Amino acid sequence: xxxxxxxxxxxxxxxxxxxxxxxxxxxxxxxxxxxxxxxxxxxxxxxxxxxxxxxxxxxxxxxxxxxxxxxxxxxxxxxxxxxxxxxxxxxxxxxxxxxxxxxxxxxxxxxxxxxxxxxxxxxxxxxxxxxxxxxxxxxxxxxxxxxxxxxxxxxxxxxxxxxxxxxxxxxxxxxxxxxxxxxxxxxxxxxxxxxxxxxxxxxxxxxxxxxxxxxxxxxxxxxxxxxxxxxxxxxxxxxxxxxxxxxxxxxxxxxxxxxxxxxxxxxxxxxxxxxxxxxxxxxxxxxxxxxxxxxxxxxxxxxxxxxxxxxxxxxxxxxxxxxxxxxxxxxxxxxxxxxxxxxxxxxxxxxxxxxxxxxxxxxxxxxxxxxxxxxxxxxxxxxxxxxxxxxxxxxxxxxxxxxxxxxxxxxxxxxxxxxxxxxxxxxxxxxxxxxxxxxxxxxxxxxxxxxxxxxxxxxxxxxxxxxxxxxxxxxxxxxxxxxxxxxxxxxxxxxxxxxxxxxxxxxxxxxxxxxxxxxxxxxxxxxxxxxxxxxxxxxxxxxxxxxxxxxxxxxxxxxxxxxxxxxxxxxxxxxxxxxxxxxx
Numbered sequence: 353x354x355x356x357x358x359x360x361x362x363x364x365x366x367x368x369x370x371x372x373x374x375x376x377x378x379x380x381x382x383x384x385x386x387x388x389x390x391x392x393x394x395x396x397x398x399x400x401x402x403x404x405x406x407x408x409x410x411x412x413x414x415x416x417x418x419x420x421x422x423x424x425x426x427x428x429x430x431x432x433x434x435x436x437x438x439x440x441x442x443x444x445x446x447x448x449x450x451x452x453x454x455x456x457x458x459x460x461x462x463x464x465x466x467x468x469x470x471x472x473x474x475x476x477x478x479x480x481x482x483x484x485x486x487x488x489x490x491x492x493x494x495x496x497x498x499x500x501x502x503x504x505x506x507x508x509x510x511x512x513x514x515x516x517x518x519x520x521x522x523x524x525x526x527x528x529x530x531x532x533x534x535x536x537x538x539x540x541x542x543x544x545x546x547x548x549x550x551x552x553x554x555x556x557x558x559x560x561x562x563x564x565x566x567x568x569x570x571x572x573x574x575x576x577x578x579x580x581x582x583x584x585x586x587x588x589x590x591x592x593x594x595x596x597x598x599x600x601x602x603x604x605x606x607x608x609x610x611x612x613x614x615x616x617x618x619x620x621x622x623x624x625x626x627x628x629x630x631x632x633x634x635x636x637x638x639x640x641x642x643x644x645x646x647x648x649x650x651x652x653x654x655x656x657x658x659x660x661x662x663x664x665x666x667x668x669x670x671x672x673x674x675x676x677x678x679x680x681x682x683x684x685x686x687x688x689x690x691x692x693x694x695x696x697x698x699x700x701x702x703x704x705x706x707x708x709x710x711x712x713x714x715x716x717x718x719x720x721x722x723x724x725x726x727x728x729x730x731x732x733x734x735x736x737x738x739x740x741x742x743x744x745x746x747x748x749x750x751x752x753x754x755x756x757x758x759x760x761x762x763x764x765x766x767x768x769x770x771x772x773x774x775x776x777x778x779x780x781x782x783x784x785x786x787x788x789x790x791x792x793x794x795x796x797x798x799x800x801x802x803x804x805x806x807x808x809x810x811x812x813x814x815x816x817x818x819x820x821x822x823x824x825x826x827x828x829x830x831x832x833x834x835x836x837x838x839x840x841x842x843x844x845x846x847x848x849x850x851x852x853x854x855x856x857x858x859x860x861x862x863x864x865x866x867x868x869x870x871x872x873x874x875x876x877x878x879x880x881x882x883x884x885x886x887x888x889x890x891x892x893x894x895x896x897x898x899x900x901x902x903x904x905x906x907x908x909x910x911x912x913x914x915x916x917x918x919x920x921x922x923x924x925x926x927x928x929x930x931x932x933x934x935x936x
Contacts, residue, residue: 354657355482355486355653355656355657355660356482356486356490356653358657358660359440359479359482359483359660362439362440362443362483363483366436366439369432369433369435369436370432370433370436370487372428372429372432373428373429373431373432373433373436373487374429374433374487374491376425376426376428376429376432377425377429377488377491377492377495378491378495379425380422380425380426380429381492381495381496381499382495382499383418383421383422383425384422384496384499384638385499385500385502385503386418387415387418387634388503388630388631388634388635388638389503389507389631390411390414390415391627391630391631391634392625392627392628392630392631392634393411393627394408394411394627395626395627395630396625396626396627396628397627399625399626399627429488433483433484433487433488434484434488436483437480437481437483437484437487438480440479440480440483441476441477441479441480444476444479444663445472445476447667448471448472448476448663448666448667449472451666451667451669452468454671455669455671456671456672456673456738456739457733457738457739458671458672459669459671462669463666464546464550465550465553465554466546466547466548466549466550466551466552466553466554467546467547467549467550468666469549469550469553470542470545470546470549470550471546471659471662471663471666474542474545474546474549474659475542475659475660475662475663476659476663478542478655478656478658478659479656479659479660479663481652481655481656482652482653482656482660485648485652486649486652486653486656489645489648489649489652490649492641492642492645493641493642493645493646493649494642496638496641496642497639497642497643500635500638500639500642501513501517501639503635504516504632504635504636504639507631508624508628508631508632508635509615509618509623509624509628509632511614511618512611512614512615512618512624512632513632515610515611515614516607516608516610516611516614516636517607518607518610519603519606519607519610520603520607520643522603526595526599530592530595530650533592534589534592534593534650534651534654534655537585537588537589537592538589538654538655538657538658538659539658539661539662540585540588541582541585541586541588541589541658542655542658542659542662543585543662544578544581544582544584544585544586545582547578547581547582548575548578548579548581548582551574551575551578552575555571555575557822589651589655593651600643600646603643604636604639604643607636607639608633608636608637611632611633611636612633615629615632615633616629672739672740672741673737673738673739673740673758674740675757675758676754676755679755679756679757679758679760680751680755680756680757680760681756681757681759681760682760683760683764683845684748684749684751684753684756684760684761684764684765684845684846685748685749685845686712686713686714686748686749686845686874686876687711687712687713687714687748687749687876688711688712688735688746688747688748688846688876689710689711689745689746689747689748689750690708690709690710690711690731690735690744690746691708691709691744691745691746692705692707692708692709692731692734692742692743692744692746693706693707693742693743693744694706694707694742694743694744695730695734695739695741695742695743695744697739699741703899704727704730704899705727705730705731705734705742705899705900706899706900707900707901708727708731708744708899708900708901709901710892710894710901710904712846712876712877712878712892713876714874714875714876715874715875715876716876716877716891716892717869717876717877717878717879717887717889717890717891718876718877718878718879718890718891718892718893718894719878719879719880719881719886719887719888719890719892719893719894720878720879720880720881720887720893720894720896721880721881721882721884721887721893721894721895721896721917721920722895722896722897723897724882726896726897726898726899727896727898727899727900728850728851728880728896729769729850729880730899731896732767732848732850732878732880734746735753735765735846735848735878736762736765736767736848737753737754737758737761737762740754748845763786763842764842764844764845764846765844765845765846765847765848766839766840766842766844766846766847766848767839767848767850768832768835768836768838768839768847768848768849768850768852769835769850769851769852770832770850770851770852770854772823772831772832772834772835772852773822773823773835774819774822774823774826774831774834774835775819776818776819776820776821776822777818777819778813778815778816778817778818778819779808779811779814779815779816779817779819779834780792780795780815780816782819782823782834782838783795783798783799783815783834783837783838783841784838784841785838786838786841786842787841787842790841792815794841795815795837795841796815798837798838798840798841799834799837800867801836801837801840801864801867801868801871802833802834802836802837802840802864802867803833803856803860803863803864803867804830804833804834804836804837807830807833819831819834827855828855829855829856829857829860831855832852832853832854832855832856833856833860833864835852836849836852836864840868840871843875844875845875845876846875846876846877846878847868847875847876847877847878848877848878848880849877849878849879849880849881849886850880851880851881851882853865853881853883853886854881854882854883858883858885861883861885861886862885865879865886865889869889883924884917884920884921884924885924887907888907888921889907890906890907891906892904892905892906893905893906893907893910893917895910895915895916895917897916902915902916903915903916903917
């Protein structure tokens with residue numbers, strides 16, 4: 353019953369609906385308790401030939417009215433209890449989604465997407481069943497069981513009732529044993545479902561890669577293994593769950609046999625009428641449902657408890673990124689100053705950034721180049737406050753970024769990663785995602801800045817073109833340019849382009865960079881790239897190597913240093929000349 357206690361906050365919140373629904377259930381059980389007595393009285397009256405046709409008609413009409421009232425009561429409690437339980441699912445789902453929005457990258461590295469989806473669907477459904485089927489089963493079994501026992505002991509015969517319920521304590525012992533088994537196996541079944549859900553999500557997302565390498569059969573086999581595991585885990589639950597009903601029916605069947613023999617003995621001795629014996633058999637048959645319901649209740653509660661634990665596990669996770677007690681909510685201002693002594697993702701690992709110092713003023717551009725894995729994206733993660741545990745300080749106009757509210761900080765940073773994410777809606781809605789009220793003219797202006805406007809109007813539906821899931825209907829270059837337009841629409845104070853022009857040709861890249869520079873309007877810009885042409889116009893360029901700045905200066909300075917930058921520039925120039933000759 354601990355599960356009901358955990359949901360006490362919801363039952364208190366919706367107490368009116370639950371009080372009404374429970375009242376209907378109890379009244380229904382009381383009404384049901386009189387039916388066997390009426391039937392027993394009619395049988396005894398017919399056996400003694402003391403009932404008239406008008407009396408018989410009266411009691412038949414009474415039973416018909418009781419049946420109609422029972423129908424109305426059942427409709428009332430279903431609406432109150434099952435209808436209200438949907439609010440619990442909605443509330444928990446809203447809490448989870450809001451929680452997801454507030455969590456940092458640690459959280460999403462720890463929990464897979466498919467697992468999170470399973471918890472917001474399958475687990476929430478199991479919890480909702482506690483607030484619906486669980487309440488129904490508990491109240492119905494208790495009220496019907498207690499009222500039936502009272503009618504058996506008080507109205508029929510206490511001796512017959514006492515002898516008949518002797519086998520019932522055996523069921524309590526059985527339930528206690530099975531309940532523990534159910535909780536463990538239910539939790540394992542839910543975890544297996546999460547694994548399968550994650551597999552499906554990963555396969556659908558990576559379908560293009562799977563088909564490209566012709567690994568459909570291997571992936572299907574892997575999915576079958578996941579599905580088999582789900583089936584096996586659920587079968588373990590069903591093995592114990594299925595034993596409740598046979599055990600309950602066996603015990604109640606034994607009670608019925610005892611009642612029938614002892615009741616027959618009392619009838620023979622003239623201490624019990626035939627009508628009361630028939631009423632008693634009807635009562636003990638009705639007692640079978642509460643006994644079976646107890647098993648069903650334990651199944652619902654154990655599944656719900658396992659799922660509730662999984663939900664609470666998620667909700668108990670805390671973000672490592674915490675706002676200050678009284679965060680600054682005003683807009684960030686230049687200059688941006690970065691002073692990072694060292695940073696490692698985990699304390700036990702070697703630092704991935706060391707001695708990173710630079711400053712960017714208004715209307716200026718910083719270029720960052722380096723080999724893959726040199727630390728460029730890690731640096732941007734710190735600027736975006738994805739991690740706070742670094743030795744050093746990052747400030748805007750002398751104010752530490754940790755002192756800003758996340759909304760004040762992030763809404764004025766336009767970040768465009770290499771791997772862009774587009775929502776499965778129209779191009780227009782993707783561009784104005786961060787500013788839904790933006791006009792069509794504003795959308796087109798930033799699309800032109802990103803050199804994607806001509807591509808868009810070339811589509812049959814223009815800006816109303818649906819891009820598909822993750823922008824599947826667009827090329828890599830189109831997705832990158834739409835992402836740049838989206839970042840530009842918010843008029844960011846700091847624009848970060850993280851190798852976000854890698855999928856466009858050199859001429860388009862130059863056109864975009866020139867447009868951004870002309871539209872800069874005191875904006876600070878950081879461009880990370882593998883192509884030297886992307887950063888050569890920057891006021892300062894830094895070369896990262898193994899998480900440290902190995903070279904810095906403007907383009908001419910770095911060429912004169914004859915280091916990695918100069919060698920890479922010469923190599924790329926030769927490649928460009930080769931491409932030009934091939935084109936001729």
